Amino acid sequence: MAAMDRDTFVPLGTSIVKLLLLASGQGALATAVGEGAGLLAKFRRTLEIGGNRAVFADKIADDTAKQLLREHQGISEADWHVAARLTATLIDRLSKEERLAAGYNWEELRRTLLDLGGTDLRSDLADESARQAFDWVLEVACQRVADCFTEKEALASILESVEEVRAGIQRLADRPAGASQTRAVVADHLEVVRDLAPDPLEEREREIAELTAFVHGAPDVWYAMEAGMISGKTALMSSFVLNPPSDVHIVSFFIRRMGGDGNDWRSFSFVAGAQLAEILGDEYTEWASEPASQNTEFRQLLRRAATACQSDRNPRPLVLVIDGVDEDSYYERPDDAAAKSILSLLPRHLPEGVKLVTASRSNPRMPEDIVCNASRVIASLKPSSIAQEKINQKDIETFFKADLAVDIGAFLAACGGSLTIDELRQLIARRRHLENVPSRDVKACVDHSPGRMLMRVNVGFGDREIPSYTLGHDAVLRAVLRELAPDFFGEHDGVDESAWWAQIRDEVLSPYREVVLKWVVNRAGEGWGRVTPNYMLGDACFDIMLSHDVLFVLNVGRYREVRRRFGQRSRVLRMVDLECSKVLDANHGELPECLMTSLLEIVELRCALVEVSIYCPGLFGLYVSCFDIAPDVMLDMVLSIDEPSGRLDSLGELMKAAIESGRGCIFLPYLHVVLESLDSCRHLRDKIMCLLVDIFVSLGCVVSGSEADGCESIDLEGWINEILISSRMEEDLVWLRSFVKGVNDLSKGAYVLEVFLFAKEIAERIEDSRLRAQALAGVADALARVGEADRARRVAENAVNVAERIEDSRLRARVLPGVAGVLARAGLTDEVLAMAERIKDPWERARVMTELADALVRVGEADRARRVAENAMSVAERIEAPWERAWVLPGVAGVLARAGLVDEVLA
Known part of the structure; x- marks a missing residue:
């Protein structure tokens, strides 16, 4: 035509x-x-x-x-x-x-x-x-x-990502009022535990052994640890939670008015409930409504989670750890009609498989509203000399000799969070009606505070470190109150009852709290910008203003300043979700008209941030390999992706590009942060394990090569523990804890081998047959490259067995040739030929034989390669579909050419 x-x-x-x-x-x-x-x-x-x-x-x-x-x-x-x-x-x-x-x-x-x-x-x-x-x-x-x-922009994936983001936004709109994402709540809780845990825990080997024996085999179900103040209870409990025994699932709560999970039953039901909901795969967690209904809801949640733990292939106990029972806000007003303790949420009979571990002072007594009838095994904890060295009465007396010490302690107690030297300077000046208080005077007092009087926190951004301070212990708070109101105490130290101390705290700190509130209102009225105090951008300020006039801090300018100052979209997204949920909860889901405009502006900002946080295939690899982007910047980009599968795909692409460009070990320490954000996505379990296999294989190859890229200095044991905790995969990979113990002390060759064996063990626990076969093939290939021929053969044979059991012929055809190539490179040529003979489809069989011929060429067996290639050619010529035949023939011709049989190719 x-x-x-x-x-x-x-x-x-x-x-x-x-x-x-x-x-x-x-x-x-x-x-x-x-x-x-x-x-x-x-x-x-x-x-x-x-x-x-x-x-x-x-x-x-x-x-x-x-x-x-x-x-x-x-x-x-x-x-x-x-x-x-x-x-x-x-x-x-x-x-x-x-x-x-x-x-x-x-x-x-x-x-x-x-x-x-x-x-x-x-x-x-x-x-x-x-x-x-x-x-x-x-x-x-x-x-x-x-x-x-x-x-170039992988249109299909972009279109899919756009829809996923749209669906994500819709899910946010449809979420229950006041609800939060389960994974975000659990991630915040883990940060609390890490902040409380010592590094390392010392002189507590016996106590850890006793706790391990209790959760694994003891007939008792309630282990109550008791000790006085500053004995090291929290250090022990937090370390136990972060490094749990094998085959145990732990749900924990650390009772604190400041610096913990909270100190009332609502906080407990929310934080502990989120960890239980995570076991069940629930996407959202809601704050408690009414006390009576919450009893039923929490107990049902506990029973369902316990049943899930017992229904696993390897049933394991569910251990509920509650630290600081004596700091429950119940003790502040136990006679109030609305008083309700944290322990009152526990059912009369703990579900089968549930064990309870609590830590508290021996005084006060257990709350009166407890219905749980489990008998307690009381264990007295010997005070830790390390804990006692960090704070003592002489330290407290030394601190209060400074002129500004009492005001500093009072403002730190009243603000609910931490304050910088400049923020303390401004507040003290307001309190004392002075034009100015020199920063050097505040700094001198803070810098010379001994022991654990004050705890230093970095609230800086970028490369700039800005120290901020909190009170170091509840004992310091009580000392501040005694200094402010000595008439309440006389010659005594006060009554050892939480209710009495709570009343004194609220009354004595009220003037300081009023100063903080007026200061926040005045500074917010000046607008949000570079001179805005860091305190006003944090959770503590929002919480204190929530019961005063939240409109001053529920301002889109505040979130824009957080974005500008810290440069992290993910931080703003998390902050918006958390604080808007608090507002909805405080107003019982009904918003006053005055808040609607602010909320609309904030939602529009969130949508704008989400829209630019879409996973575009290839983009993350380009950033890492070509533009030398810093790991923390890449981390923020990944965490800003709302859709979980897109977040995981971007992580995989990022790590692959980092390892290939020689920067893998710079990014490895950030891996657990992203996995932590995916911990409730059970449908991604196999893909996460595939990613870990790829990373272990790549890590082993880097260390075994001439360019170690600094990876040999990685604390592999500690890194794996972080991965297990953050990915919440203890039930799948808890065996790895004992497997990896002592790996950091091995020689280079032994270290590499252990890393590959870790990868193999993980690959064998992948449920999807196609993914498991591909992961095992990758491990076998890596073992063959470092000369571990026997191990490579065994792993390759395992991969073949898995691949041959794939029922879908198309999926099997995509997997088998690659597995056959690995098998051939491991020296199992006869096994590959036998496997090819079992394959009925000529297209699939020809591809497998081509892989075998190519492997034979690479090891110098040209004659045998020629025979196999000729056989493959014969099989390919019997393929009926022209395009399938055209797919196979160039590969066979290439093998023949590499074997030196150019005439046969031309023929």
Whole structure:
């Protein structure tokens, strides 16, 4: 034909556009699309990606016509029409899952379409000319689909990511009022525990052994540890939680008015409930409403979580750890009608498999409202000399000799958080009605505070360190109160009852709290910018203003300043979610009109941050390998991605690029932070384990090479513990704790081998057969490269066994050749030949034999490679589908050429 009419291919272009519309989430429009060209203008108005118009039906039709005209003349117009119509029919049958399974490879897509009925359609055509037209149109169509979905920005993945973000925003809109994401609550709790834990725990080996024996084998269910103030109870409990015994699931709560999880039953039900909800895979966690209903809700949640732990393949106890029972706010007003203790939420009979560990002072007594009838095993904790060395009465007396010490202690107690030297200076000046208090005077007092009087916290941003301070212990708070109001005490130290101390605290600190509130209001009125105090951007300030006038801090300018100052989108997103939930909860889900404008502006800011946080395949690898982006910047980019699978994909791409560019060990310490954000996504378990396998294999290869990249200095034992805790995979990988013990002390060769064996153990616990086979093949390949031939063979054989059990023939065909190549490189050529003989499909068998021939060439067995390649050629020639035959033959020819058999290739 002299000129090819592009209208011939409009049905083809229309089908591809429908595929794009479906991928972009516009299913209704895709359904309405007909085969005529009249609706193309409607497409142009609807489908736009990144400001550039997508490829539309008329453009696709035109490109197809030009390509076929250039390459394949001599076919009748009728044959082209039939070929285009049949190909369009096949594309309309293509599901999203089948398209994604093709891996954006046009040749793989062609095979998929043939499997969907293309082979039958082709065989029904009248003559060779029609069949040739069909083959050519199908090939070009698959190339066009691949182009549409895999251009530089990976259009298909971007479209999917856009929809995922849209769905994520919808989920936020649909979440229950006052609810928070379970994973975020658990992540915040783990930060609290890490802040409380010593590094390392010293002189407590016996106590840890006793706790381990209790949770594993003792018949008792309640272990109550008692000791006086400053004995090291919290240090022991936090270390136990962060480093739990094997085959145990721990849910913990650290009772603190400041610097802990909270000190009332509502905080306990929320934080502990989130950890229980995580076991069950619940996405959201809500704050408690009414005390009576919460008793039932928490107890049901505890029973369900305990049942889940007992129903696992390896049943394990659920251990509930509660530290600081004596600091429960219940003791502050135990006679109030509304008084309710944390322990009152526990059921009368603890569910089977649940054990309870508590820590407190011996005085006060257990709350009166407890219904749990489990008998307590009381264990007296010997005071830690290390804890006592950090704070004593002489330290307290020394501190209060300074003129500003009492005011400093009072403001730190009243603010609910931490304060910098400049913030303390401003507040003291207000309190004393002075124009100015010299910073050097405040600094001198703070810097010379001994022991644990004050705890230093870095609230800086970027490379700038800004020290901020909190009170070091409850004993310091009581000393401050005695200094402020000595008449309450006389010659005594006060009554050892929490209720009495709470009353004194509220009354004595009230004037200081008023100063803080007025200071915040005045500074907020000046606007939010570079001179805004750090305290006003934190949780403590928001909490104290929540019961005063929250509108001053519920301001979009505050969140913009957090974004500018700290440069982290993820921090702002987390802050917005948490604080808006607090406002909803405080107003029982009904917002006053005065808050609506502020909330609308904040929601718009959140949407804008989420929109620019989309996973674009290839972009993260580009940043790491080509632009030398700092790890903390990349971490923020990853954490800002709302959709969990996109976050995991971006993490995998980032780590792969970092390792390949020699920067892997710079990024490894950040891995656990991202995994922690995915800890409630049970559906991603296998993918997370695959990622860990890839990282271990890459780590071993880097260390074994000449360029160690600093990886040999990594504390692998500590790093693995962090991974286990953050990914909440103790039940899957708890064996790794004992397996990895002492690895840091091994020689280089032994270290590398252990790393590969870690990877193998993880791979064997992947449930999905395809992913497990691929992961095992990667480990076997790595073992072969470092000369561990016997181990490589065993792992490779395991990979083959797994791959052969894959029921889906297409998935099996994608996995087996790669596994066969690993097996061959491990020296198991006979096994590969035997495996090939068991394969019935000639296309699949030819690919496996090609991999074997290639491996034989690489080890110098040219004669045997030739025989295997010739056998593969013979099998390939029996493949009926031309494109499948064309897929295999170049690979076989390449093997023959590398074996030096050029004449055979030409023939």
